[in-house]
Amino acid sequence: MSDPLPAGVVDRVEYDVERGKIREFTRATFTTDPVHTDPAAARDAGFSDVPATLTHTVVAGHQRDQRAFVDSLGLALARVVVGSVTWTYLRPLTAGDHVVGTRRVVDDVQREGKRGGTMRVVTLETEYVDADGEPVVRLEEVLIERGEQR
Template structure:
């Protein structure tokens, strides 16, 4: 196994947590808690607006330069799968929050696979920062670039 430790910044993204997107995520994930769908209930529970569902920051992908990201890491996109994603919340996200996400490479390693030859595992971390400068969500993900098939 070969491992490269790096803190390379691969992209920055800025977006607003939109009420309409929150409702789309709530429907798609069959969310039952009405703090995600009803502003009055969210406010009655002490929040300024409806709350985003746990995977909401995935919407950042719509604002990123995905082609530039793939190119900067030298990935063969047709061989890439997501191995793992984890979100750590420091506070709930609500409609109207403005976030900036800075994605960086935490590690980049190669391993020998049992069936697919050498694999590349890239661990990424994104800190989503609010308008006050506080980290509100940290997303960790592992991308796996499978080896070329013979």
């Protein structure tokens, strides 16, 4: 059994940043810069290894139990949409990095919808730290739970 999470923490995830996964993201996002696929080009550009594409942290979704996460917030998955996602990089992620992401609720409010009814807006922040415990990426997600249809 895992240790309980501290108050306000929704979940934790950890994974290795792998060259193969970086290559997959490079293809999926039509990224053409060879620094993401060629270690020599990456070194020539000043990186220790191939850097991940900017949206690479979405691989965490494959490591998480998304249903349990939504349920833990009391959200109705069928009514949830993503309002926005913002990444703030403190340094590039590169192949060989090991990161741990801790996701917290930073805001949870009810708002009146433009077409009547209420909606719930939940803002989450995930801070990813490297193997030395240094922050490398902060991710902010805004989830919107639409009100029930009348």
